[in-house]
Amino acid sequence: MSGFIYLASQSPRRRQLLEQLGVRHELLLPDADENAEALEEVLLGEAPAAYVRRVTGLKLDAALARMKRRGLPNAPVLCSDTTVALGRAIYGKPADAKDAARMLRELSGATHRVLTAVAVQSGRKRSEALSDSRVTFAALTPARIRAYVASGEPMGKAGAYAIQGQAGAFISRIAGSYTGIMGLPLYETACLLGVR
DSSP states (O other): OOSOEEEOOOOHHHHHHHHHHTOOEEEOOOOTTOOGGGGGOOOTTOOHHHHHHHHHHHHHHHHHHHHHHTTOOOOOEEEEEEEEEETTEEEOSOSSHHHHHHHHHHHTTSEEEEEEEEEEEETTEEEEEEEEEEEEEOOOOHHHHHHHHHTTTTTTSGGGOOTTTGGGGGEEEEESOHHHHHTOOHHHHHHHHTOO
């Protein structure tokens, strides 16, 4: 791949992972008047995989409109979204500390899925991929949950945790993509971008 891509994500982890792949990128972040969070509303009865794919597509559409509105040079645009699911229940970013504690209590001692969708638009061509991993949490004591929530790390993270942070100590087993659980599956992303 030559040139650069636009990364339409505010996640510092996604930037780090793209750098790990050696992909040159520029950020294409929402304008102040854009309501990016509204794109993440869950539809009634929506399955987790359908949800994360749909939200990623909406984010990509918004990013393409932003690129055009700003008169930026054409380049591929990459978007990604991650959700945590326990059964059909979707766990997005916690609204507050109480919500984060609730999510962690429900994930404690259970195996959940982490789904990360990636979409790239280059010209008229759109390519998509989905990473589906399974994560098993050890049983968490109320004190451990309180301490983790107090650290602030759960805020802004799907499922109220970051595998690359303190919560790595809660995880007894993963099956799937570590980088997908972080928020950008490198194998799938490399395939979409043609990075070898």
